[in-house]
Amino acid sequence: MVQILDGKAVAKALREQLTTELAASGLKPTLAVVFDPADDGSRLYVGMKQKAAAKVGIETRDIAVSADATTESVEKIVAKLNQDASVSGILIQAPLPKEVDDAAIFAKVAPEKDVDGLGVTNQGRLFANEAGNYPVAATPKGVMTLLNYYDIDPRGKRAVVVGRSQLFGRPMAALLLNADATVTVAHRYTKEETLNNLLAEADIIVVGVGIPGFIKASQIKEGAVVIDVGMNLVDGKACGDVEAAAADKAGWLTPVPGGVGPMTIATLLESTMEAALEQAK
Known part of the structure; x- marks a missing residue:
């Protein structure tokens, strides 16, 4: 049975921690x-x-x-x-x-104020795997926080990132690579046969292309960790980029809504607090 990566609950815990730390910092x-x-x-x-x-x-x-x-x-x-x-x-x-x-x-x-980590300096630090505390794009950082919370270690695992945007795909791939995963980046124009072959071997799949149901259950390896970054509206209802039937095959799955979305906001707030602490030194 699939286990849910509950971003809503993890984000709540992170916000409570931030509230305490900020109050103590003054x-x-x-x-x-x-x-x-x-x-x-x-x-x-x-x-x-x-x-x-x-x-x-x-x-x-x-x-x-x-x-x-x-x-x-x-x-x-x-x-x-x-x-x-x-x-x-x-x-x-x-x-x-x-x-x-x-x-x-x-x-x-x-x-020092680039809390979403999208400027060239901070992205350069990320891709160089530079040591130290610097902002990273909120959505990918939120995904890594979620994986860490559930003790899912990317080290040695095969990861496929579907999406190549500056906001998500590129920094997501860098974070997974820095965490010692073997990473491949695909996107909406990747040939179907190629994508099928990649996903069939992927231990971790992170997708964000903005296309409802882009990833099918049939493409996913049994027991894979599936992170759905997509947020789409179909017939007035929110849905992700992974079809609902994936729940019958994935080992871990983020819900939409309630998965990555809350983590993105909580992580952005965390980066804002960290920036304020650095500036106060």
Whole structure:
């Protein structure tokens, strides 16, 4: 019988720990969130982050950019936040309006305030497996926290990451590789035969391509650990990138919702607290 990786419960425990640590530190971190208010998903996520942050003692400052924003205009916003000593962390909630180069904006965030780890400096540290404490993209870091909580050690295991985005796939692969897994990256354009062969041998599968039911139960090895990062709406109901029937074959599985989503937010708050502690030294 499949065992559930309960991200909701683990995130709750992490938030409680953060609340205690922040209270003891005497710090009052502030997270600035730059987002496009016209994007429904961004508005939803920003609202969820506001509520979660308030509960642990982190203030949020939401900065909505206009529909006609340009890369240059958003870079100026980020530059001001970089210089603002009252701001502990900066989150760029992608996607931004169409005329804005998201990657260019990620790169402009000061490394010490880059709490989602998407700037070139922090991504370089991750891919170099540099020692020390630096921010890592919240969703992949949340996945690793979830695996650790359930004592699932990637060392020596075959892992397949399906997705190659800067926000998820690339940092996810790096974290698993740094944890001594043997890692292959696939994506939506990987040939079906190739993907089938990869998944048939994978001990750990992490998928985030934004396509409902992209991964089928028939493709999964019996007993595999399956992490579903997808969040889609089909007929008004939330579903992931892995079909529901995978529960009959996987050994471990994240639910959607209630799996990776809560971990992403809790991990972002953890990175914000860690940034505030580093800046206070």
